[in-house]
């Protein structure tokens with residue numbers, strides 16, 4: 742049995758999916774959709790992506806390329822820690838939403854905040870903001886997230 746050493750960051754790179762798009766993440770990508778209850782409503786944590794990032798100057802969830810040795814949940818939590826300072830122990834995963842692009846996929850990890858989240862944006866985050874569910878579509882959304890959001894909302898966040 743050959744043991745290979747996990748290579749940190751080996752997911753960084755472009756991939757082409759079976760639908761002909763170019764995506765960041767050689768082994769797919771994942772992001773964290775963090776939800777918190779506010780009185781009787783929910784808010785979700787969105788990231789204003791820095792202009793220089795892929796599909797920059799749009800709003801989406803913290804996330805990025807999955808490394809070959811990671812699960813989608815691990816990738817999403819690592820990226821959320823890097824980009825927003827989110828501590829894995831402070832969130833509970835509620836479900837996974839798979840956007841299948843024929844040979845490439847983006848996994849949205851839906852999670853609830855168990856504690857007060859202290860946000861620490863890195864350079865990839867121009868802004869991080871808790872957004873009311875009805876306000877999400879008023880923002881200029883990342884193209885992938887724009888397609889995913891209505892379905893994730895209906896599946897996980899409708900009351």
Ligand SMILES: [Zn+2]
Nearest residue numbers: 758760762842
């Ligand atoms: Zn695609």
